[in-house]
Amino acid sequence: MSPRKAFDEARLMLVGVLILIWTLIPIYHLFVMSITPQAEAFAGAVWPKSPTLDNYTTVLTQGHYFLGHFWQQLFNSAMVAVAVAVLTLTVGACASFAISRLRVRIGETVSNLALLTYLIPAAFLAIPMYATMGQYGLLGSRWSLILTMVTFASPYAIWMLRQYADKLPYELDEAARIDGASPIQIFWLIYLPLMMPSMVAIGTYALLLAWNEYLYAFLLLSADTEITLSVALGHFLSTDDAPWNLLMATGIIYALPPAAIYYAFRRYMVAGLTAGAVKS
Amino acid sequence: MVSLAQDVASSHRSGRMSAEATWGLIMLLPYIAIFLTFVLYPVGYGIWLGTDIKAYHRIFDDPIFLRTLANTVIFLGLAVNIKLLLALLLSGFFVHERRWIRWLSFIFILPWAIPSIPTILSFRWMLNAEWGMINSLIFQFTFQDGPGWLLNRVYGLGSIITIHIWKYLPFWTLILVAARLTISKDLYESADVDGASGLQKFLYITFPGVRNMYITSTLLSTIWTLGDFNSIYLLTGGGPADSTQVLATLGIRYAFGMSEVRAGVATIIVALPFMVPIVVLMVKRLRGEDR
Numbered sequence: 001m002s003p004r005k006a007f008d009e010a011r012l013m014l015v016g017v018l019i020l021i022w023t024l025i026p027i028y029h030l031f032v033m034s035i036t037p038q039a040e041a042f043a044g045a046v047w048p049k050s051p052t053l054d055n056y057t058t059v060l061t062q063g064h065y066f067l068g069h070f071w072q073q074l075f076n077s078a079m080v081a082v083a084v085a086v087l088t089l090t091v092g093a094c095a096s097f098a099i100s101r102l103r104v105r106i107g108e109t110v111s112n113l114a115l116l117t118y119l120i121p122a123a124f125l126a127i128p129m130y131a132t133m134g135q136y137g138l139l140g141s142r143w144s145l146i147l148t149m150v151t152f153a154s155p156y157a158i159w160m161l162r163q164y165a166d167k168l169p170y171e172l173d174e175a176a177r178i179d180g181a182s183p184i185q186i187f188w189l190i191y192l193p194l195m196m197p198s199m200v201a202i203g204t205y206a207l208l209l210a211w212n213e214y215l216y217a218f219l220l221l222s223a224d225t226e227i228t229l230s231v232a233l234g235h236f237l238s239t240d241d242a243p244w245n246l247l248m249a250t251g252i253i254y255a256l257p258p259a260a261i262y263y264a265f266r267r268y269m270v271a272g273l274t275a276g277a278v279k280s
Numbered sequence: 281m282v283s284l285a286q287d288v289a290s291s292h293r294s295g296r297m298s299a300e301a302t303w304g305l306i307m308l309l310p311y312i313a314i315f316l317t318f319v320l321y322p323v324g325y326g327i328w329l330g331t332d333i334k335a336y337h338r339i340f341d342d343p344i345f346l347r348t349l350a351n352t353v354i355f356l357g358l359a360v361n362i363k364l365l366l367a368l369l370l371s372g373f374f375v376h377e378r379r380w381i382r383w384l385s386f387i388f389i390l391p392w393a394i395p396s397i398p399t400i401l402s403f404r405w406m407l408n409a410e411w412g413m414i415n416s417l418i419f420q421f422t423f424q425d426g427p428g429w430l431l432n433r434v435y436g437l438g439s440i441i442t443i444h445i446w447k448y449l450p451f452w453t454l455i456l457v458a459a460r461l462t463i464s465k466d467l468y469e470s471a472d473v474d475g476a477s478g479l480q481k482f483l484y485i486t487f488p489g490v491r492n493m494y495i496t497s498t499l500l501s502t503i504w505t506l507g508d509f510n511s512i513y514l515l516t517g518g519g520p521a522d523s524t525q526v527l528a529t530l531g532i533r534y535a536f537g538m539s540e541v542r543a544g545v546a547t548i549i550v551a552l553p554f555m556v557p558i559v560v561l562m563v564k565r566l567r568g569e570d571r
Binding site for chain 1 (some may be wrong): 299300301303304305307308310311312314315317319320321323325327357360370376378380381385386387388389393394395396397398399400401402403405406407408410411412413414415416417443446450479500503504506507508509510513514517528531532535536541543545548551555559562563566567
C-alpha cells in the first residue's frame, strides 16, 4: 500500500470512529442507566460501581408505581401495531390494485389525495383529530389510535404499492382475463403473490409507525389499562424525582421488538425506501 | 406508445369494463371511507375552528407565540440544513466498499430504527444539569459546573437540534447514498485519468448527480421537521418558561394545556402559507417524476 493510500485509509477509519461514537452515545447512556442501581441513579457515572439487572426484574414483575400495568401496556402496543399493519396492508393492497391494475376512473384523484395526505405532518392534524374522535365517541378507546395510525400509514402504503404494481407486466392480467379470471381472482392469485416483497416492507413500516407513536397515543388514550407503552414512558416525567434507571430499562425493553423487526426485514425496507421514499 | 397500447388493450376488454369498474370502486372504498372520515372531516373542522379572527389576535398578542415563530424558523433553518449537509458528506463515506463500513452502516442506522422516545429521554437525563453524565464529566475534568443544558433557551434549542439530527441523519444519509450510487463509475474513472482533484470530482460529478435528490430531500425534510413534536416535547417540554416551543408543540399546549382549542388551531394555521406551497411543489415533483 502506498503512503498516500494508507493515509486515505486512516482518514476513512477516523471518520468511521467518529460516526460510531456519535451514533452510540445516547444508546450507551440508555443502557448504562438501565443497569444502574437506584442508589447510583443520580451519580452521572460513565459506568455504575455495582451494575445490576434488578431494574429489569422490577419492570418485568411490575414492581413500581409507574409500572403497575407494564404487561397490559406492552400488549396494547403490540395489539395496536399489529392491527395497524394488517388494516394498512388491506387498505393499501386493495386501493393500489384498483388504481394500478383495474385503472378505475377516479384512481388518479385518489392517488393524488393520498400523496397530499402523506406530505402533511401528522402533528398538525392532532387538535381536529382529537375533536373528531370525540364526536365519533371513540376517545379513550384503542380503536381511535388504530384508526388514526391507519389514516397516516395508508397514503404511503398506497403510493409505494402503486409504484411497484405499475412495474408488473400488464400481460399477466390480460392472460388471466382470457382464461376467464375475475378481478378478485386476479387480485388473490396473481397480484398479491407478486407484491409480497413490497407488502412485507409496507407491513413493517406500518407496524413500526404505530409502535413508535407517542403524540396521538397520549392524546387519544387515557386509562392506565388502555395506553401503550410509549405513553407509559412519558408518564415517568410527571414527577420531579422520576426513577430514571427504571425508565431506561423499560425504554430498552420497548425499543427491542421494533429494532429486531427492523433488522429482520431490513433488506425489504432498504429496497423499498430507496425505490420510493424519495424519488429523484 | 405505452398509452396507445393501453388504449387498445382497454378497448378490447370494454365488455368486461363495467364489472372491473365496479370491483375497482369497491376496492377503493376502504381508503375513500378513511379519507372522508379521518382526513377530510377533521381538516374541514380544523379550518372551521381556524376562522375565528379573535384567536389570531390572541396569539399575535402573546410574546410566547412570537418567540415560538422565531424558534420554529431557527429550528427549521439549522436542523434541516445541517442534517442534509452532513448526510451529503457522510454519503460520500458510506459509498466506499469496505466490509467494516458495511458493518458500521448497520450500527449507524440504529437511531432511525429504534423508537425515539427512549433515546430522547436518555439524552434528556444525560443533559441534566445536576445529575447528568455530561456535566459530571465536565466537572471531573475542569472542576467547574457545566451549563444548564435544558434550562436556557440557546442551549435548549441547540440540544433539540442535536437530538433531531441524531435521529434523522441516518435516513437522509441512506437516501443520498442511493442517489450517489446511481452516478456512473465511468465518470469518476475518466476524471481520474484527466487528473481531477477530489473537490473537482465532487463539484462537477457528484453534486450535479445528486442535486435533484438533495433539493427533494430538503423540501421533504422541511415539512417533516415542521411536524417534529417529539424532539421538543420530550427533551425540553418547550421550557424553560415556554422559551423553546415550536409551532407544533405550542399548538398542542394551547389546545390541551390551556384549553384554548381555537388558539391551538390558529397556531398551526399560521404555518400553512409557508407549508402548503412546499407540499404542492412536492406533489408535483414526486408525481411528475414517476410518469
